[in-house]
Amino acid sequence: MDKHLKQASEKPRQTRRSLPMALLRARESVMKNFRPMLEKHNVTEQQWRVIRVVAEAGALDATEVASRASILAPSLTRIIKTLEQRKLIKRQNDSKDGRRVVLALAPAGEVLLHKAVPESLAAHKGLEEKIGGDKLMLLLDLLDEVALRAGN
Amino acid sequence: MDKHLKQASEKPRQTRRSLPMALLRARESVMKNFRPMLEKHNVTEQQWRVIRVVAEAGALDATEVASRASILAPSLTRIIKTLEQRKLIKRQNDSKDGRRVVLALAPAGEVLLHKAVPESLAAHKGLEEKIGGDKLMLLLDLLDEVALRAGN
DNA sequence: ACCATTCAATTAACATGTTAATTAAATCTG
DNA sequence: CAGATTTAATTAACATGTTAATTGAATGGT
Numbered sequence: 001m002d003k004h005l006k007q008a009s010e011k012p013r014q015t016r017r018s019l020p021m022a023l024l025r026a027r028e029s030v031m032k033n034f035r036p037m038l039e040k041h042n043v044t045e046q047q048w049r050v051i052r053v054v055a056e057a058g059a060l061d062a063t064e065v066a067s068r069a070s071i072l073a074p075s076l077t078r079i080i081k082t083l084e085q086r087k088l089i090k091r092q093n094d095s096k097d098g099r100r101v102v103l104a105l106a107p108a109g110e111v112l113l114h115k116a117v118p119e120s121l122a123a124h125k126g127l128e129e130k131i132g133g134d135k136l137m138l139l140l141d142l143l144d145e146v147a148l149r150a151g152n
Numbered sequence: 153m154d155k156h157l158k159q160a161s162e163k164p165r166q167t168r169r170s171l172p173m174a175l176l177r178a179r180e181s182v183m184k185n186f187r188p189m190l191e192k193h194n195v196t197e198q199q200w201r202v203i204r205v206v207a208e209a210g211a212l213d214a215t216e217v218a219s220r221a222s223i224l225a226p227s228l229t230r231i232i233k234t235l236e237q238r239k240l241i242k243r244q245n246d247s248k249d250g251r252r253v254v255l256a257l258a259p260a261g262e263v264l265l266h267k268a269v270p271e272s273l274a275a276h277k278g279l280e281e282k283i284g285g286d287k288l289m290l291l292l293d294l295l296d297e298v299a300l301r302a303g304n
Numbered sequence: 305a306c307c308a309t310t311c312a313a314t315t316a317a318c319a320t321g322t323t324a325a326t327t328a329a330a331t332c333t334g
Numbered sequence: 335c336a337g338a339t340t341t342a343a344t345t346a347a348c349a350t351g352t353t354a355a356t357t358g359a360a361t362g363g364t
Contacts, residue, residue, distance in 0.1 A: 029303035151181035
């Protein structure tokens with residue numbers, strides 16, 4: 001029985017033309033450009049996202065942080081715990097709603113932010129040069145559209 | 153001096169226009185289309201990738217599987233362990249190289265594959281309809297290019 | 305053949321992804 | 335107002351991501 005013929009006729013879709021795999025590989029390559037900066041400041045990718053989202057908003061409840069940083073609630077709970085222990089963020093209680101946890105940057109978090117942001121921007125600039133500004137823009141638009149349409 | 157430009161250079165980049173975040177969100181949305189099928193067959197996303205890669209090749213050593221499925225070696229070691237316990241794959245020893253582990257589908261793995269592949273293809277077809285065939289193709293090309301150029 | 309080096313796989317340790325279950329506070333409804 | 339329902343956050347349990355260290359098997363040079 002010829003395995004090659006069988007493969008050609010009823011083989012599963014090639015993994016290379018699979019959208020999930022393509023997204024995964026692209027993200028993997030892209031993140032290589034940010035890892036040195038993250039490691040230098042001793043934060044994980046997800047911790048950095050939380051810090052940035054909180055910084056952008058000034059103060060934000062956990063649910064909104066999770067949504068904007070694309071992190072699930074259980075993960076965020078653990079991330080908050082470690083970031084609070086490291087005094088990078090602080091948690092407050094919402095006066096209106098006793099269930100909510102409101103997050104804001106702590107002083108050490110502000111310091112880290114100001115040190116790391118330029119390096120993050122530089123990494124993104126580097127990507128823009130490698131990929132090309134127009135292609136990058138096009139890709140961002142396509143990704144947003146896919147996120148909307150595929151998200152059901 | 154334009155205050156918008158000045159502000160833009162000193163504030164963190166908006167998370168919405170960040171390529172890593174865009175890739176993450178897009179992937180998240182895309183995966184929603186596959187999760188029901190994965191859950192139905194009781195495999196994780198990564199287990200499914202391993203099964204498909206092994207099936208595509210017939211038999212493959214672990215390093216190649218890791219590379220093609222975009223899974224790191226330590227993760228693959230654990231995945232192999234569980235897939236072997238569930239008798240979905242089998243491991244053989246490379247006669248030439250005593251270090252290598254060669255993987256192939258076990259009978260139960262073949263059964264699972266043939267049941268799940270049509271559903272996986274259907275999910276991908278559904279995506280193609282939601283996004284549009286040309287855009288999907290364009291996106292796949294862009295992602296491949298980014299994976300190449302950004303990857304160092 | 306010997307030793308150092310390289311390489312494949314595994315293990316270890318910690319962080320996150322993912323779904324289900326739980327707890328406490330808010331809200332709805334009769 | 336009381337009871338049922340919803341909601342935000344947490345906890346639990348298991349799987350994977352990630353880096354460093356380890357083990358055993360090839361390889362290279364001498």
